[in-house]
Amino acid sequence: MVKKISICLLAFGIALASCNQNTKKSEGKPQKPNIIFIFSDDHAYQAIGAYGSKYARTPNIDRIAKEGAIFNNFLVTNSICGPSRANLLTGKYSHENGYLGNEGKFNVEQQLFSRLLKQADYQTAWIGKWHLGTLPGDAFDYWNILPGQGHYYNPDFINQANDTTRIEGYVTNIITDLATNWLDSRDTDKPFFLVVGEKATHREWLPDLEDLGAYDDVNFPLPETFYDAYxxxxxxxxxxxxxEKTMRLKQDLKVNLDYGVSKNGVYNRFTDAQxxxxxxxxxxxxxxxxSKKLSGKALTEWKYQRYIRDYLSTANALDRNIGKLLAYLDEKGLAENTIVIYGSDQGFYLGEHGWFDKRFIYQESLxxxxxxxxxxxxxPGTKIDQHVLNIDWAPTLLExxxxxxxxDIQGQSFLPVLQANGRDVRTREASYYHYYEFPEPHHVSPHFGVTTERYKLVRFYKGQNAWELYDLQKDPQELHNVYEDEAYQTTIEELKDKLKKLIxxxxxxxxxxxFSQQI
Structure with a gap:
């Protein structure tokens, strides 16, 4: 049975669990750095001011870039939500950690870097979206997670006692409150590692009440590739x-909603005031x-405007709460000894190629x-252009x-890149990728491939069966597959050799x- 409880009672429960430690110890400054990792869902780099967005209002994410470093080529190894989290926790590719797609059950008993941090006397916690089909178990000292995808309004949380609690409010705000409550109640003589798992900006993009209409005065230009003919x-x-075809007017864009009937409970969990x-x-x-009675391109472009307005409005609360976490660190005197990381589980399409979602090895998703x-x-203000992969998280934080x-960890630490502030340190000359989930949802053909500074070679092998090659220097938008171009045959052979070595x-x-089945 779902319990209803206030955030204050939750805070009291967390504090009570650790009060014996806190009454004996005073706030100290651990020699090892604290680490806060804010991990969002489906937040596109092109929706962040620091990455060049002219419209997104992300002053707090931008602050992290100004006071630290921004990575311009941070790549995922399987562009989908759950597997991305599994790759983070294990430092291994999906085929090695066993979590290929979203609907499975992640083996939490395998080696996870969070347990290794615990053994090194770090106090660890994961709060918010987990989305791995199983509970974290003993992988963290403390956890309080959303079941599955979670809900934007009045979400349920599962705690370590396996109790499900419904908390009134907006999910991004609640996650921040739970995170700061845990920070207040932790053992202050130990360094901490905290993952703040955000639901935003996942579909169906429900903004906080104060952000409704935040971008209604903006007419967003269509991406150059919006009408891509493929x-x-x-x-x-x-x-x-x-x-055009997949985005739903009712469920995704909230047109003519029936708030009393909702198959998945998204809207019927609102309070009357909400x-x-x-x-x-x-x-x-x-x-x-x-009243517009739209059709054809006019309808598609209307859908695009509504999509981007809701998407960016949902991201407003995400950025605002990052500001609250940064302010907390300042107020508690923790900022100078705390590493703050912001990342998303993968990239996302904001109308490029006419798409939303992710999955492909193409740049906006990768x-x-x-x-x-x-x-x-x-x-402050460091820019890092080297290729870094999400399997590199684990070895970096361990180091x-x-x-x-x-x-057996497959990633490689990028701490040397950080220490050199991006200068004169090579990472990898080629980055490997493999996507599996098919046919549902979104019917994206499974594929693997390799990306270098200039080229991208891809092999699709289920659904569609084809090779693709892109010259990113001449074709950064990946519109022209030059695999059959005679001028690139030597390059193709070199890239296939790199690909085979990585496989x-x-x-x-x-x-x-x-790969052995040449076509």
Whole structure:
């Protein structure tokens, strides 16, 4: 049975659990740095001011970049939510950690870097979105997580006693309150590692009440590739993730919602006051939409405008709460000895190629935002262009904590890059990627590939069966597949050699089998 409880009672419960320690110890400054990792969902780099967005209001994320470093080529290894979290926790590719797609159950008993931090006397916690099909167990000292995707309004949380509690309010605000409550109640003689798992900005993009209409005065320009015809790219043409055909007017864009009936409980969990404000705003949008009687391109472009307005409005609360966490560190005197990391589980399409969602190896999906403030190590305003992968998180944080990195971790520490502030340190000359989930949702053909500074070679092998090559220097938007171009045949052979070496190095048996079947 779901329990209703206030955030104050939750705070009391957390404090009570550790009061014996806190009555005996005073706030100290651990020699090892504290680490806060704010991990959002589906937040595109192109929706962040520090990455060049002219419209997104992200002053607090931008602050992390100004006071630390921004990575311009932080790449994921499987662009999908759950597997991205599994790759983070294990430092291994999906085929090695066993979590290929979203609907499985992650083996939390395997080696996770959070347990290694615990052994090094770090106090650890994961609060918010977990999304791995199983509970964290003993992987963290403390956890309080959203079941599955979680809800934006009045969300449920599962705690370590396996009790499900419903908390009234907006999920991003609640997660911040839970995080600061845990920080207040922790053992202050130990360094801490805290993951703040955000639900935002995941579909269906429900903004906080105070952010409704935040971007209604903006007419967003269409991305240059919005009307991409997918010429020469069979897999891109075969997907089911377009704003035109796939994005739903009712569920995604809140047009003519019936708030009393909701199959998945998104809207019928509102309080009366929340429903009144939410429905007043979207009913007006619905009336305006109905009066327009749109079709064709006009309809598609209207859907795009509503999508981006809701998406960025949802991100407003995310950024605002990051500001609250930064202010907390300042107020408690923790800022100088706390590493603050902001990242998303993968990139996301904001209308590029006519799409939303992720999954593809193409740039908007492959690249994820990553910013880090590391006082005393990373100079303010540092820009890092080297390729770094999300499997590199685990070895990097272990090295920062002074923990020996296990040999079976496949990622490599980028601490030397941070220490050099991005200068004169090479990481990898080629980055490997493998996506699996098919056919649902979105009908994206499974594929693997390799990305270098200039080129991207991809092999699609289920659904569609094809090779693709992109010259990122000449074609950064990846519109022209030049795999059949005679001028690139030597390059293709070199890239295939790099790809095969990475497949073997990472022990990807499925890719090895497909690779041997030349087409």
């Amino acid at each position: 010429a020469g790219r069979k897999a891109a043409a075969d997907q089911d993730m377009t704003i 429903k009144e404000r939410f429905s007043t705003y979207y009913n007006k949008i619905s009336e305006e939409f109905d 690249k994820t935002p990553f910013l880090i403030r590391y006082p005393g190590v990373v100079n 920062i904590a002074g923990v020996t990195v296990p040999k 073997d190095e990472y022990r990807d048996k499925e890719a090895a089998t497909v």
